Amino acid sequence: xxxxxxxxxxxxxxxxxxxxxxxxxxxVSVEAALRxxxxxxxxxxxxxxxxxxxxxxxxxxxxCTNAGVPLLINDDVELARRSGxxxxxxxxxxxxxxxxxxxxxxxxxxGITCHADLELxxxxxxxxxxxxxxxxxxxxxxxxxxxAASPAVLTEARQFGRPLTAIGGITAENGEPLIRAxxxxxxxxxxxxxxxxxxxxxxxxxxxxxxxxxxPLFSLSR
Numbered sequence: 225x226x227x228x229x230x231x232x233x234x235x236x237x238x239x240x241x242x243x244x245x246x247x248x249x250x251x252v253s254v255e256a257a258l259r260x261x262x263x264x265x266x267x268x269x270x271x272x273x274x275x276x277x278x279x280x281x282x283x284x285x286x287x288c289t290n291a292g293v294p295l296l297i298n299d300d301v302e303l304a305r306r307s308g309x310x311x312x313x314x315x316x317x318x319x320x321x322x323x324x325x326x327x328x329x330x331x332x333x334x335g336i337t338c339h340a341d342l343e344l345x346x347x348x349x350x351x352x353x354x355x356x357x358x359x360x361x362x363x364x365x366x367x368x369x370x371x372a373a374s375p376a377v378l379t380e381a382r383q384f385g386r387p388l389t390a391i392g393g394i395t396a397e398n399g400e401p402l403i404r405a406x407x408x409x410x411x412x413x414x415x416x417x418x419x420x421x422x423x424x425x426x427x428x429x430x431x432x433x434x435x436x437x438x439x440p441l442f443s444l445s446r
Contacts, residue, residue: 235263260428281307340373360392
């Protein structure tokens with residue numbers, strides 16, 4: 225498994241979506257995921273005006289702080305800085321990790337999309353990424369055209385000794401093989417959000433149980 229630091233615990237990585245978590249339900253949905261055991265949250269909003277995104281990010285930061293869970297911002301380093309978020313998730317076409325680190329500081333959590341490419345992971349590791357993200361592993365409604373990844377890439381990526389994130393079409397029903405292959409975090413959008421708060425909380429609890437049952441860190445503590 226990747227070496228999960230005290231900053232990142234193994235578990236559910238909840239990612240927001242403008243359709244599944246619109247502004248009027250964003251906070252209550254994320255709070256439900258946090259009550260259910262989400263260990264990391266990412267605010268992903270690419271189209272709203274900056275003022276709206278800043279307000280939403282700050283509200284999410286307050287909710288995450290109350291729960292003792294880090295908030296990351298998708299792609300936008302400046303929004304991460306202005307909202308006080310714990311860090312940022314960067315794709316391959318976004319700002320460089322080095323420039324993000326310069327803006328956000330040495331303590332920031334910076335994750336990098338590596339698709340299914342170990343060489344991208346190697347570069348991200350060398351640059352000091354906190355976690356490495358791979359996927360998509362299953363058919364994804366959010367990124368249907370993303371290249372497919374095999375669970376084997378997670379096993380191979382253990383060599384980097386960093387937390388490993390799996391993303392893409394993941395549900396509580398299909399997440400177990402990814403944890404067994406080496407995933408420390410399951411990044412979930414559609415398999416978590418889109419229902420009433422009680423539904424979101426119950427789905428989050430189902431992911432928490434998966435990690436308790438199948439992640440090595442939990443088995444070591446039993």
